[in-house]
Amino acid sequence: xxxxxxxxxxxxxxxxxxxxxxxxxxxxxxxxxxxxxxxxxxxxxxxxxxxxxxxxxxxxxxxxxxxxxxxxxxxxxxxxxxxxxxxxxxxxxxxxxxxxxxxxxxxxxxxxxxxxxxxxxxxxxxxxxxxxxxxxxxxxxxxxxxxxxxxxxxxxxxxxxxxxxxxxxxxxxxxxxxxxxxxxxxxxxxxxxxxxxxxxxxxxxxxxxxxxxxxxxxxxxxxxxxxxxxxxxxxxxxxxxxxxxxxxxxxxxxxxxxxxxxxxxxxxxxxxxxxxxxxxxxxxxxxxxxxxxxxxxx
Amino acid sequence: xxxxxxxxxxxxxxxxxxxxxxxxxxxxxxxxxxxxxxxxxxxxxxxxxxxxxxxxxxxxxxxxxxxxxxxxxxxxxxxxxxxxxxxxxxxxxxxxxxxxxxxxxxxxxxxxxxxxxxxxxxxxxxxxxxxxxxxxxxxxxxxxxxxxxxxxxxxxxxxxxxxxxxxxxxxxxxxxxxxxxxxxxxxxxxxxxxxxxxxxxxxxxxxxxxxxxxxxxxxxxxxxxxxxxxxxxxxxxxxxxxxxxxxxxxxxxxxxxxxxxxxxxxxxxxxxx
Ligand SMILES: Nc1ncnc2c1ncn2[C@@H]1O[C@H](COP(=O)(O)OP(=O)(O)O)[C@@H](O)[C@H]1O
Ligand SMILES: [Mg+2]
Numbered sequence: 001x002x003x004x005x006x007x008x009x010x011x012x013x014x015x016x017x018x019x020x021x022x023x024x025x026x027x028x029x030x031x032x033x034x035x036x037x038x039x040x041x042x043x044x045x046x047x048x049x050x051x052x053x054x055x056x057x058x059x060x061x062x063x064x065x066x067x068x069x070x071x072x073x074x075x076x077x078x079x080x081x082x083x084x085x086x087x088x089x090x091x092x093x094x095x096x097x098x099x100x101x102x103x104x105x106x107x108x109x110x111x112x113x114x115x116x117x118x119x120x121x122x123x124x125x126x127x128x129x130x131x132x133x134x135x136x137x138x139x140x141x142x143x144x145x146x147x148x149x150x151x152x153x154x155x156x157x158x159x160x161x162x163x164x165x166x167x168x169x170x171x172x173x174x175x176x177x178x179x180x181x182x183x184x185x186x187x188x189x190x191x192x193x194x195x196x197x198x199x200x201x202x203x204x205x206x207x208x209x210x211x212x213x214x215x216x217x218x219x220x221x222x223x224x225x226x227x228x229x230x231x232x233x234x235x236x237x238x239x240x241x242x243x244x245x246x247x248x249x250x251x252x253x254x255x256x257x258x259x260x261x262x263x264x265x266x267x268x269x270x271x272x273x274x275x276x277x278x279x280x281x282x283x284x285x286x287x288x289x290x291x292x293x294x295x296x297x298x
Numbered sequence: 299x300x301x302x303x304x305x306x307x308x309x310x311x312x313x314x315x316x317x318x319x320x321x322x323x324x325x326x327x328x329x330x331x332x333x334x335x336x337x338x339x340x341x342x343x344x345x346x347x348x349x350x351x352x353x354x355x356x357x358x359x360x361x362x363x364x365x366x367x368x369x370x371x372x373x374x375x376x377x378x379x380x381x382x383x384x385x386x387x388x389x390x391x392x393x394x395x396x397x398x399x400x401x402x403x404x405x406x407x408x409x410x411x412x413x414x415x416x417x418x419x420x421x422x423x424x425x426x427x428x429x430x431x432x433x434x435x436x437x438x439x440x441x442x443x444x445x446x447x448x449x450x451x452x453x454x455x456x457x458x459x460x461x462x463x464x465x466x467x468x469x470x471x472x473x474x475x476x477x478x479x480x481x482x483x484x485x486x487x488x489x490x491x492x493x494x495x496x497x498x499x500x501x502x503x504x505x506x507x508x509x510x511x512x513x514x515x516x517x518x519x520x521x522x523x524x525x526x527x528x529x530x531x532x533x534x535x536x537x538x539x540x541x542x543x544x545x546x547x548x549x550x551x552x553x554x555x556x557x558x559x560x561x562x563x564x565x566x567x568x569x570x571x
Contacts, residue, residue, distance in 0.1 A: 091360075166415065169408055169411060172401070172408075173409075173412045177401055181401075182383045183383065183387075184413050184415055184465060185465065186412070187382070
C-alpha cells in the first residue's frame, strides 16, 4: 500500500517536472503572440538553432559561460534581423501573412543551422546526472529537478520584467492595443525586437534543456508538439497559463499512461493524451484556462 | 478666450493629401493651423476625415497603411512629415485616439504611466505628474488598481486624456472625446480640456462631431467635409454662420431641409473651398 503510494507520487512528480520543460517551450510562443499577435511557427527551429549554436561553441573549446553568452548574443542578433527583414515590411498586414512568414523562417533557420554546424547529432552533457537524488523515498531525477528550477527562475524573471519595469509595461500595452501604444510613443519595432530577443533567449534555455535530454539534433524541433497542447490548454497569451498547463499536462499524462497500462494494459496514451485534454478544455474555455478574457464591456 | 498672438503658429498643416492603401484618396488638400496656447476645433460629420487629419499630424497613419502624398506639416517651424510617432511624442505632439483605446488589461495607474514612456526626466517628475493627473480626474483615484477594461466609458476617456498628459505635450490632438458619453460627462470632460489648456499650457486640436459643445470651448474652428476644409473662422463667426446653424447645429428656421437647400449648400461649399 505504502509502496503503491510512493510509486504514484514518483510518477506524478516526474510528470510535473517534465511539465516544466513543456512550459519552457510554450512560453516562447506566448511571448511572441502577446507582442505581435503572431503564432511563431519557427519557435522549435529557434530552439534547435540556439542549442546547436551553443553546443558548437562549447565543443569548439570555449568556456561554458562564454559559449552560453555567445549563443545568447546570436539569438539577440537573430531577433533584430527578423524584426528588420520580416516583421517591419509586413507591418499592418493580416496575422495569417505573418504566420506564413514564420513558416518560411522555420525552414530558413533549420537550413542555416545545418549549413553552419552540420547535420550530425551532438550529445550535450551539463554535468548534472539524469539519475535519482539519493535519500528520498521516491526516485526523482536530479536533471529534471534542475531543469524545473531553471524554468521556474526564468518564469519569475519574466513576470517581474513584465510587471515591474517600464519596458515590460510597454510590452503589455502593445499586446492590448498596438496602435494606442504607438500613440503614446512606444516604438513597435523596438518592442518586437525585444520580444523576439527574449523569445530567442527562452528558446536557448529550452533547447539546452531538451537537447541534454534528447541530444541536439533535428528532432529537437519536434518538442513544440507537446508545447502546442500546453498552449491550447493554458491560453495562447498567458505565461501563467503556460506554466500551469505544462504542469497539468506533464502530471496527468504520466499518471494516465502508467495506470491505464497497469489496469487495462493499454499503452501509448502519453503521446496524444495532452491533445485530448486540451481539446476537451477548449469546449468549455475557448481562450484556454488563463488566456486573456475578451473584456466585452464598453 | 484670446489666442496669443504668436509670430509663428505652433502647428501648420499645408494643403495635405492623404491616401490609404495607395489608392483611396481621403484628404484632398487640408490646411489648418494651431497657434500657441489655443484650442482649435476640427468639425465635421462622420467620415469627413477628422481622424485622418489628426493621424497625419501624429503620424499614426502608417499603422493603417495611410500616407501623406502631398503638402507639408510643420511643428514649431520645422517639418515633421518624416518623424515617426515616438519622435513626435518626444517633441510634444500626442494624440488621444477616437474611442478611448485604453489598455484593457493594465490597471488605471499602469495605463497612465505608459504615457510617460518617452520621458527621460526621472521618476520624481513623473510621479509628480501622476499626482497632477489624479488631481484633474479625482474619480480615477479610487480606480487606481482596477483594470481599465472594467471602468466606465467616462473614466476610460479620463484615462486616455490623463495618459496623454503624462507625456507633457505641447499639443494634444483630441479625437472625439465626447463620443458615446452622457451629457454631464461630456460637460466634465470639456471643462477639463479648457483647464488643461489654460493651466498646463497645452494647445489643443479638437476633432468633434459635437459641434455645439466644441464651438463653446474653441478659439478657432475648421469645418471639414469630404476631405476638404469648407469653412473656417473664429468660433464665434462659425457659430453665427447660417449654414453651420442649419446643418450642424440644427437651428434652422426653415424647418425640414429640402434637397434644394442641400444643393444650395453644396454650391456654397465649393465656393468656400
Ligand atoms: N484605414 C483606412 N483605410 C481606408 N479608408 C479609410 C481608413 N480609415 C478611414 N478611411 C476612410 O476615410 C474617410 C475619412 O475617415 P475618418 O478620417 O475616420 O473620418 P472622421 O474621423 O471624420 O469620421 C472615410 O471615408 C473612411 O472610410
Ligand atoms: Mg473619426
